[in-house]
Every structure is written in structure tokens, then in C-alpha cells.
Amino acid sequence: MQWSHAASSDDAAPLALAYQPCCLCGVEDGMPVAVGEDFEYHTSRDAFVAMRCGSCGLVYLNPRPADSELDRIYPPTYHAFQFNAENFGLAHRVRSRLEARRLLSYCRRLGDTPRILDVGCGDGFHLQLLSEYGRRGWKLEGVDASERAVQAARDAGLDIHLGTIESADLPANAYDLILLIATVEHVANPSAVLKAAAHLLKPGGHVVVVTDNTATLDFRLFGTRHWGGYHFPRHWNLFDKRSLRLLAQHAGLEVEMLSTALSPVNWVYSVRNRLVDRHAPRWLVERFSLKSPVSLGVFTVLDGILNALGRGALLKLVARKPRHTADAIQADRQPNQSAPVEVNGHA
Amino acid sequence: MNDALQKPVAVIGAGIGGLTAAHFLRRNGVPVMILEGGKQVAGMASSYVDDRGFHYDFGAHFITNRLAAAVGIGGQCRDVPYYGETFLVKGRQYSYPLGLLATPRYVVGALKAKIGGRQGEPRTAADWFRQEFGRTLADEVSLPILEAWSGAPADQLSAAVAQKLQNSIGRTIYLRFCSRLRRRAISIGYSQEMPEGPNVWHVYPEHGVSQVCERLLADLRDVVELESPVQQIIVENDRAVAIRAAGREREVSAVVSTVPAPILPKLVTGTDALEPLRQFRFRPMTFVCLRFEKRGILSDTVLWTAAAGFPFFRLTETPLSMPWLAPEGKTLITCDIGCQVGDEMWTMDDAALGDKCVDALESLYPGVRQHYSGCRVLRTPIAYPVYHLDYEEARQRFAAGTGVDNLYSIGRNGEFAHILMEDVYWRTIRKMNELLRKLRGAPPTPATAPRFTSAASGQLASV
DSSP states (O other), X not given: OOBSSOXXXXXXXXXXXXXXXXXXXXXXXXXXXXXXXXXXXXXOSOOEEEEEETTTOXXXXXXXEOGGGHHHHSOXXXXXXXXXXXXXXXXXXXXXXXXXXXXXHHTTTOOSSOEEEEETOTTTHHHHHHHHHSOTTOEEEEEESOHHHHHHHHHTTOOEEESOXXXXXXXXXXXXXXXXXXXXXXXXXXXXXXXXXXXXXXXXXXXXXXXXXXXXXXXXXXXXXXXXXXXXXXXXXXXXXXXXXXXXXXXXXXXXXXXXXXXXXXXXXXHHHHHHHTTOOHHHHTTSSTTOHHHHHHHHHHHHHHHHTTXXXXXXXXXXXXXXXXXXXXXXXXXXXXXXXXXXXXX | OOGGGTSOEEEEOOSHHHHHHHHHHXXXXXXXXXXXXXXSSOTTEEEEEOXXXXXXXXXXXXXXXXXXXXXXXXXXXXXOOOOOEEEEETTEEEETTHHHHTOHHHHHHHHHHHHHOOOSOOOBHHHHHHHHHOHHHIIIIIHHHHHHHHSSOGGGBBGGGGGGOOSOHHHHHHHHHHHHHHTSOBOSSSOSSSOOOTTOBEEEEXXXXXXXXXXXXXXXXXXXXXXOOEEEEEEETTEEEXXXXXXXXXXXXXXXXXXXXXXXXXXXXXXXXXXXXXXXXXXEEEEEEXXXXXXXXXXXXXXXXXXXXXXXXXXXXXXXXXXXXXXXXXXXXXXXXXXXXXXXXXXXXXXXXXXXXXXXXXXXXXXGGGGEEEEEEEEEEEEEEEOBGGGHHHHHHHHHOOSSTTEEEOHHHHHTOOOOHHHHHHHHHHHHHHHHHHHTTOOOOSOSOOOOOOOOOOOOOOO
């Protein structure tokens, strides 16, 4: 006789949970698409249901861990806290190059002294790349709710605000570019976060959102349980093009570009999660990790092909705050839900 | 908040349906009160453990990992490693589905029926099964079960009884294969409301199936009123406006009832919209749980015996699927006996009933009597809804709504539907979404979650 979930014995207590409606439609009216567990960190024995909203197609965890459980579901060993050259070697070098190129492409139209904010900046990975590869006059800032991550980023000499984008005392109409890279999937209410970002942007300023894509082959193959993008129970909201466009529109932003981007990560974790769930031998499981250049390489090629067909693993959205509405971003008609939390989000 | 949201919604009954409804409404900002007639919650979804360590579940035996996760007890469940059904026909046992498929006369009959094509939409259950499975399989296997289960001839039952058979034979075989491979009892034909697949399987909560209700109740304790049977639901101008319980009348914004459908019209005043429900009939059942000092008596978890002339139409040895339900080396076999309230089976003394069942078992499994150590008998007058053609139109109208805009009838008995716990959960959520939209004054949205449907074929079992 076996318990349903592999977990270390000290994680036996169930997590406190919170129910949430779709952040775009304001209702809990969906269909369960997946049931999964924390295959990666085994932070609890709980199982989680991913729902797909019947109206907008958003995939969201319901119920999700309560805000009070963030320290437990993001353990100190969480990879975003430890993504460095020492731990991740080649993967770190390759990813740094790719990310730097990608980031700089968002910055092409910036003036001489732009103000840039990275929301959910974690330990400052992206900000460091911008400071290394960007121009000298750029004013770089980050905001993150994790004290641990903020301390690490500050130690690296970065200008970081502690808190969420809504709670931190940040100036309105002040930023030229706001980055939300692997962030919106981690927060309870992405709609509120985007609205806050719109409020902080200068008229004409841009927001860049990068997040997991549910309209992909890996989702089709693994989406009922093992899909890496679920990252159970840390990804609370997952988008496709339609729902991501709605997210920007609800915040009063004009979508300038919406496309997919290449990433091998969800592929690697999808396979890994399936192997973990089937009790595969450890040596085999370890072939599929962010430290494994072979699996990363293979899935980079695969996702590269899919990306060329418009089905890449990530979604990339660039949206602009309209000039004419200035400070008066119209409040969205949909009701806001509980105050969102924000955590480090480099999954 | 608009006016409608200031008065509470009255939820009648604290079983899984009522608690799901109340939990959903409350977490979406609607005040609720739960009125339960009994001394405790959980309704049909309750468990009982005797002092010998035998577990008796009344109503449901297991749930799915999906339902467990949805109510937040996923981490407190054990996987059910195996579940299987076998049919006893003319003295031979056929496993489902492969044993039946390996029998030429069933396969030939089924193929003939398929090749012959449909002769219009079948009206009766008998027609449906014969068209779908062929005459031989239907007459020898499906229809005797259906008739014993419902207590009515299959040509007087609606074809709608087969609605729950959602999986094709190919898919059933695939899911059974996955089930064996992964040592998890994958849900097959358990849920009509949501899709099944290799990643939805049966689990059993650490403290019994009632744990589902207890988890929901934990957030609702302050609004549950026990021993508060509702005496009246007051309808004015086709709207439920108040309820009366314990002699006190209270205004409500809506009523969500789990009262068995035929009883509901007795409570409602001010409209005759619910009158047709009085004709609906449930099939009473006697469940005889036999204890044995030996395990592994049946060859499979469930043995369908309807065609064999026994007092029971189904035998279930639950510890074959869930070993923890009986002390080690011992077992429980539940005999399901369809009956009428007051008939011989209903009134028979428990010990005599146990003896009668053991006698019948002895003819199937000689020597089993020497391991018998007593029984526990559960009787319910409302075990299964009977989809009789006499009131099929009224039943279909009722399935679409009660006829009173803000009166919802939910749960297995309230819906008058043979649905299991998970479907009760999702259907209730769907209906409460509709109610919530009305209470918020929003227009009805047609684009809600698409209900899962697929061709109704295959899956003989679990009627």
C-alpha cells in the first residue's frame, strides 16, 4: 500500500489553500485539465488541479497554496535562488547569452537615459545582464517580494525595491520599460499586476511580458499531469496568446507584438516529471535537468523548430501605454480579487 | 453589493452537494446558511468503522485524485491500486471488457448490431443496449443487470439510463491497460461530467470518504445548522423568497436544495411547477456487508450476478481494491439487493439476510461459509433513481431546471441522477456559477465550461 505522493516525511502537513477565480473573467467557471503534484521539490504531499477558464482559456491553479505558504513552496534550494555559473555551468553561460540578446532587443527604441523596472527580478539575473550588455545611461531597478532574493540582488550592487509592484512605493508615470519575465505565472492576480505596471509606465512606455505558453505541443503531450509549465504548485496562471492579449487589454495597454519564443525548459521538466511520477531510476531522471546539456540541446533544437512554426514554449508580449490616456488608465470592468503576491519568478 | 447578495442563500442538506454549493458561494462573497435535518453532516458520503476494524462506506466507495485535489485533500489520500469487474453469466465468469470480447457470440452479435446501423434514436433502455451491444450481450448481460438494479423491465426504462456510458470499447481497453501498467485504478466510466484519462484515478481518503465533506465543512462550521429540517420553501411570483425551518421563517435570495426530487414538491408552496416530480421513483436497496475471516474470495473487486438468479445482483469485495478497509487477511463482501420498502428482503432480520446471502455465495464459492463471521445491513429507500418512461418527459424538463428561477435542486438525490461524488461536485459548481451570475445581476453567459461529451458507447459496467 502506498501513499499517493512521494515526499519527504517532514512535508507531511497539508498546505493551506486558497480558491481563486479566473483573473480575467472574475469567475471560477472552468474545466479541470490537469491534476499534479510538486514533482520537482516535493514541498508537500498535496495534489493540485489546473482549471481552464471556459470563457478566456486561461489555465489557473484552483485551489492554489495560500499566500502564507510561499516560504514553503519556494524552498531555499529553489533554482531561481541558485541559478549561477557555479551551479549551472554551460547552461548558465548559454542562457545568459540568449537572454541578453533577447533583452537588448526590447531596449532598441529607448532614449538615452531610460528608466527600466524588472518586476519579480529575483536575484537580479536580468538586471545584471542589462547592466553588463546595455548602455551606460540606463537606470535599472528591480522589485521583488522575496527578502532572500532582494538581498542577493542588492549584494550584487543592484537597485532593488522590496515588495510587490502594487505595494512597493514606486513612482507613477515614471518608467520607460517594465519587464515581467517569468513573473505573471507566479502571481495570484496577473491582471492587477499588469494594471499596476501600466500605472507606473510613462505614456508611450512599454511593458514586456514573457511567460509559459499553453498552446504548444509539449502542453498537448503532457498537459494532463506532467507538463513542466505547471511547475506545481508555483505557477498559478498560465496563458495562451488569446488570454495574454486579454490580460494586456484589461490593463489598458495596446498590444504591439505578441509572438512565441524558444525555450527547452518545459520540455525537459515535462519528461523529468513523467519519469519521477513513474518512479524511474535516478540516473535516468538526472538526464533531464537544467544541468544536462544534452537534453537542453535536443529540446532547444526541437523547440526551435516549433517556434519557427509559431508554437514556441514561451509567449512574448510587448505592449504600450497609450499616450493620450496619460495617467488615466481606465479601470477594468472585471472585479479584482484578493491582493496578489509576488515572488521571484525565473522558472 | 446588490440587494440579492445581502440576503443569504439557503442550502438545504449538508452532504457533498450542499457543502460544495455553500463553499463555492461563500468563497465568492455570497452569504449562506446550511440547514441540515440530521445530527451530522456528510449525507450519503459517510463512513463507519466498527470495533473489529472493518470499514463500511455508505453510498460512495472511492473518489478520484481530481476531486481530492479540488477540495484540498489530495495529500491525504491513498492510491487505489486496482479495480476490476467481472460478469457471471450462465455459470461462467467473464472479465470486463476482455473476457466478454473473447466470447465469439457476444462479438458477433455486437458486430451485427454495428453493421446493421441504428434504426432511429432508441427510446427505451432495452432498445439502446440491443442497438449498441447486440441482442446477445444485451439480453444475457446488460439488461438483467439493469432490471435488477432498477426493478422495472428494460423496455419501460428510458434510453437515458445509458447516458453515463461515455467511453468507447477501445478507450476502455486502453485505460485498463494503463491501469495495470501503473498499478493505479484509473477512473473508467466513473465521471460523465469531466473527461477521464490515464491521469485521473481512484484514491481513498485516509479517514474515509467522509473526509471530502469534513474538509469543506471546516470552512463552513459557523453557517451549518444541524437538526434543522426545512419545513417549507416559500415561492412567490415564481421566485423562492423565504424558507421556514424550526418554525421560523427567514428571507432568502435563493434556495439550493439537496432534498430528494420527489419530496421537494412537498416542501414548496406558492407554485405547482414542481408537482410532476412527485411521480419520480427511487429504487430502494438493501446492502448486506458480509465479514469473512479470509481474503480474496471473489476473483475481481466486483462480480455482477444479475443473470444468475441470486437474491443479489452485485457482489463487491472492496478490500481487493482497498486492502485497508478490512483487517489483514480478512475481507468484506457487500451484496446489493434491489427491493421495495416493506417487502421480504426489506423486512428480513439482519442475521437471516446474512445467512441467505452466504447460502447463495456458498453455491458460487463452496466452503466460504466456514469463514463467515457476521454481517452489517444498510437499507435505503432512495438508492437509485429509476428513469421510467412514465415520467421521462417530466424528468428531462427537471434536468434543465426546477421551473423556479432561484431554486436549484442539486446532488445525487436532488438531481434525480445516478451520479457519483465527483460528478456531484462539478455539476454543483456549474449550477452555482449560474446562480452566482444571477445574484450578481450579470446576464447569463452561454460560454461557460463546455460539458464533456463523447459518443455513448461501450462500458457495460457500473450502472
